[in-house]
Amino acid sequence: MSKSTEELTARQALAEVSRLCYQRGYITGTEGNFSIRLGSDRILTTPRGVCKGRINESELVITDLSGNPTDPNAALPSTELKMHLAAYRLRSDVFAVVHAHPTIAVGFTVAGVSLSTPALPEVVCTMGGIPVAPYATPSTDEVVESIEPFVKKYDALMLDHHGALCVGKDIWDAFYKLETVEHQAQTLLVAHLLGGPKPLSKMQIDSLLSIRSVYGLTNEVDIEYSS
Ligand SMILES: [Zn+2]
Numbered sequence: 001m002s003k004s005t006e007e008l009t010a011r012q013a014l015a016e017v018s019r020l021c022y023q024r025g026y027i028t029g030t031e032g033n034f035s036i037r038l039g040s041d042r043i044l045t046t047p048r049g050v051c052k053g054r055i056n057e058s059e060l061v062i063t064d065l066s067g068n069p070t071d072p073n074a075a076l077p078s079t080e081l082k083m084h085l086a087a088y089r090l091r092s093d094v095f096a097v098v099h100a101h102p103t104i105a106v107g108f109t110v111a112g113v114s115l116s117t118p119a120l121p122e123v124v125c126t127m128g129g130i131p132v133a134p135y136a137t138p139s140t141d142e143v144v145e146s147i148e149p150f151v152k153k154y155d156a157l158m159l160d161h162h163g164a165l166c167v168g169k170d171i172w173d174a175f176y177k178l179e180t181v182e183h184q185a186q187t188l189l190v191a192h193l194l195g196g197p198k199p200l201s202k203m204q205i206d207s208l209l210s211i212r213s214v215y216g217l218t219n220e221v222d223i224e225y226s227s
Helices: 004-025 081-090 103-111 121-126 141-151 170-194 200-209
Strands: 035-039 044-046 061-063 096-100 154-160 161-167
Touching: 004 035, 004 044, 004 170, 035 081, 035 200, 044 081, 081 096, 081 141, 081 161, 096 103, 096 170, 103 154, 103 170, 121 141, 121 170, 121 200, 141 154, 154 170, 161 170
Parallel strands: none
Antiparallel strands: 035 044, 035 096, 044 061, 096 161, 154 161
16 A cells, blocks of 8 residues: 555654764664654554664554554554553644653753753743653553643653653654753753753742743643742
């Protein structure tokens, strides 16, 4: 069966984002998993146990909304696809999901240090803070339970001692949010090394929040105001 233009475009974008995540150090080895919602009942996703830095679009797998490959001879999807399926089930506005293990952002969760310090205007405006879902054993249903309350509300979140999960209206939107998360972590790390971050003031934050509508941002954001 020939593939639709929509599917071919999605395959190219998904493979490109997978390779970029590897090149940028957001994943190592065979880590990470990425997906795009194709129509109402098909998910295009990365296969299990493959280095995403070397992936080719023909290796990507299509599953149903339960994560079963539509082609019985196809490779198996990641065991972490459950997280993606939960995001698609809970959010009709989500059409792509990226899950990676960005070193510095994950390091903040390992150290138990907040990633939500209001330090960068762009993050305050677009995300508010970056929440951390409680630790859960990777690849199990525990992870789905731990992320559900967060993914309903946030487009970017951390999984404690594990990784980042970002959702978007397309795969690039989700990837850019992952970049923003790791950039916030890098900036805060440098600030910690230089004596500790000095958060934006409440007045500066309120001013940023007041211009969100100019950028068409209507999602709720939680701000971690300094005391
Ligand atoms: Zn993971």
